[in-house]
Amino acid sequence: MIPVTKTYLPPLKEYQAYLKKIWEKGWITNHGVYVNELEEKLKSHLNIKYLRCLSNGTLALQIAIKSLELKGEIITTPFSYVATTDAILWENCTPVYVDIDPETLTIDPKKIEAAITKKTTAILATHVYGNPCDVEAIAKIAKKYKLKVIYDAAHSFGSEYKGKSVFSYGDISITSFHATKLFHTVEGGAIFTNSKQLDHKNSYLRNFGHNGPEKxxxxxxxxxxxxxxxxxxxxxxxxxxxxxxxxxxxxxxxMKNxxxxxxxxxxxxxxxxxxxYAYFPVIFNSEKELLNVIKTLYANNIFPRRYFYPSLNTLGFSKSQKMPVSESVSKRVLCLPLFSGITNKxxxxxSKLIIEALKIK
Ligand SMILES: Cc1ncc(COP(=O)(O)O)c(C=O)c1O
Incomplete structure (x- = not known):
């Protein structure tokens, strides 16, 4: 069986050594030494000033929206995982979709201005498969219309843009450390900002709003x-x-094959x-070709993933909007098995099975 991804698991002995120390201390949650150590190590690894580790990426998105006190409409991408739209709706805001660029698959900045209304407060865009959005164009629009920018960088661990971690762009950016991600904590995530004030807010929003034990x-x-x-x-x-x-x-x-x-x-x-290299997405010419490929791979115990599918504007969670590029790409894109232990064989x-499947007419 070849799955779309396999969680990287460290040598059991290494993890057990940490567990032993946790047992000795008897401290298993609530800002213990290992969360602090991980935060410090991540800051230095990513060269990021402010970050907070969280329990998952979805709550990180919700906290980002809360921290920026967003209301009304949030411009977002239909080509993302459902968590991006869920977080907006969960925070009682309205997602307004803007279609994606057909080449990079990230939100198309040329189409953003037409979607801005008096109710728009922010842009929440996804760096798709670790490929960054047009952060400069988005920053320009945000400045002109006084909008906040949040990046869903769930896929972006290790990606850099213009010499900086992709996490350093936007008012707030978030990531996921879910077991399927290339860096993971089983379940987990983080929230990033360049603002000391927002970082402080993020720190108490994740902890019931506490200011000391009783305040x-x-x-x-x-x-x-x-x-x-x-x-x-x-x-x-x-x-x-x-x-x-x-x-x-x-x-x-x-690629070579x-x-x-x-x-x-x-x-x-x-x-x-x-x-x-967070994912290996391939885009076919038609959904029919994609379905033929999936059928052939499944028959051989190989499990790619339709990701992102379906286009989020088609879920019926919000006002219906047509997003031709996202709808078309999401029907034709397939993420192939990719993980650190995958063999050349x-x-x-x-690759061979895909080539064969594409011959089926
Ligand atoms: C683009 C995107 N945003 C958000 C999330 C949610 O992250 P988590 O699973 O850590 O809640 C995911 C998860 O796969 C994702 O792919």
Whole structure:
């Protein structure tokens, strides 16, 4: 069986050494030493001033919206995972979709201004598969209309744009450390900002709003990361460069194998990006081709993932809007198996089966 992804698990002994210390201390959550250590190590690894580890990426998005006190309409992308839209709706705001650029698959800044109304308070865009949005164009629009910018950078660990971590763009950016991500803490996430004031808000919003044991800054939620999750992060962080290298090599082998196939396209990585190879998405010419490929791969115990599918504007969670590019791409895009332990033999088999499936008419 070849799954779309396999969670990287550190040597059990390394994780057990952390667990032993957690047992000795008897402190397993509520801002323990390992969460603090992970936060400090991440700051230095990513060269980021302010970050807070959280229990997952979805709560990180909700906290970002709360922290910026957003109301009304939030401009967002239909080409993302459902969590992006969920967070907006969960925070009682209205998602207003803007279609994506057909090459990079990130929100198309040329279409944003037409969607701005008096009720618009922010732009929440996703760096798709780790490929950054047009952050300069978005910052310009945000400045002109006094909008806040949040980036859903759930896929972006290790991606850099113009010499900086992708996490450093926007008023607030968030990521996911879910087990499927290239750096993970089993479940987990983080929230990033360049503002000391917002960082302080993020820190109390994740902890019930506490200001000391008996006082409160305001309302909050529970989005704390536990010590056992942070320990997994501390085991995995030293391996992240090796994991990314392995994914890069696997992606390059797929590219080489599929080079001659004219029916396959790839998202264009934005110029100025150091890409993290978080996913290996391929875009077919038609949904029929994609379905033929899936059928062939499933029959051989290989499980790619339709991701992102469906286009979020079609979910019926919000006012219906037509998003032709996102709707078309989401029907034709498939993420192929990619993980640090994938073998050349497995990559070659997946590639061969795709080439065969594309011959079915
Ligand atoms: C683009 C995007 N945003 C948000 C999330 C949610 O992150 P989490 O699973 O940590 O809540 C995901 C998860 O896969 C995602 O892909």
């Amino acid at each position: 409160f800054f305001g309302i909050g939620t529970n989005a704390k990361m536990s010590e056992v999750n942070a320990a997994m992060g501390l085991c995995n962080l030293p391996k992240v460069e090796t994991i990314m290298k392995a994914r890069e090599q696997a992606s390059k082998r797929y 599929l080079l001659s196939i004219k029916d396959i396209n790839y998202p264009k990585i934005r110029k100025g990006t150091i890409y993290n 497995e990559i070659d088999l997946v």
